[in-house]
Amino acid sequence: MSVFAALVSQLASLLEPLFASSATAAAIVLFTLGVRLALHPLTRAAVRGEKARARLAPRVAELRRKHDRDPERLQRATADLYAREGTSPLAGCLPMLLQLPVFFVMYRLFSASEIGGRANELLGDRLFAAPLGGHWADALRDGGPLGAQGIVYAGLFALIAAVATWTYLRARRAMAAGAPDAAAAEAGAGAGMPGMPAMAGMAKVLPLLSFGTLITAAVVPLAAGLYLVTTTTWAAAERAWLLRVGGTGGSPVVAGKGGSRCPDA
Structure with missing residues (x-):
């Protein structure tokens, strides 16, 4: 953490x-x-994998119908299908997972009173009127939601909400464009449980996860919230561009069938 602080x-x-x-x-x-x-x-590799999963979604749905009463056989058959095609239902989550250590270090950095046995000077730094080590609850106590600090948080939340809403609407349009059975099968595969009946509802729930960033930003230090709004904004813009060009500069990806099951982050 001291290296990161430096x-x-x-x-x-x-x-x-x-x-x-x-x-x-x-x-x-x-x-x-x-x-x-x-x-x-x-x-980019994740988007290419998403394109492959979109192409495989009808076959995954067919396997689900064929082996609906034998979950173990369904899971093996689905895994074999992805292996033969050289893709994975979890590949789209890798960029998000690799960011988690950075987020946790950022959280620790602006939560610790000391770094290497010395006072953490970064806690005194600010984004306009709000200290980077402060929380939304602190801003509410010091001036309320329309105080100098509260306005900083309001701007942060507004940007996160705008990105989350855009992501949600795009996911809903993609879901509406795809076959429901294929979308449910892909949602189950993305959770590591392909074909499970309970996964049918995940296709509808997953787009809402983008709003979880808003809740997180309200409870973590402002510095971590700033990291979240930056990474989610980048992710939304990057994903829209990659889907438009097909991830590799080719034809556009049809994200409506079997798109990534990881929320933009």
Whole structure:
């Protein structure tokens, strides 16, 4: 964590002439963009895998109907199908999973009072009027939702809500364009339980997970919330672009059948 703190501090020092007291916040945004850029090849691969899963979705649905009363055989048959085609129902989750350590380090960095036995100076840095180590509850106590700090959080929440709504509407349109059985089968496969009857409802529930970021941002330090809004905004824009160009510069991906079962993050 001390290495991470040093990187953020050095980047903030470089940005201070431009962003003054908000230099550390700007450093967090740039650092997050750097992480997302490094993960871009994996995201492209995930979209290519999504295109393959879209093509396989009717065959997965057929397997589900054929082996509906034998879950173990269904799971083996589905796994064999994905293996033969060189894809995986969980491949789309890899970029999201690789970001989790960065998020947790960011959370710890702006929650710890000391780093390496010394006072954590980053806690005093701010995004406009709000300290990066503060929480929304602190802002509500200090001026209320329309106070100087509350307005910073309001802007953060508004941006997260806008991205989540866009992601949700796109997912709903994709779901409406696809076959319900194929979408349910893919939802089950994405959860590691292909063909389970309970997975039929997951196809409808999963798009709502994008709003979970809004709840998370309300309880974590502002710095972690800033990381979340940056990474989700990048993810939504990147995914829309990759789906438009097909992930590899080819024809557009038809995301309506068997799209990624991982929320944009």
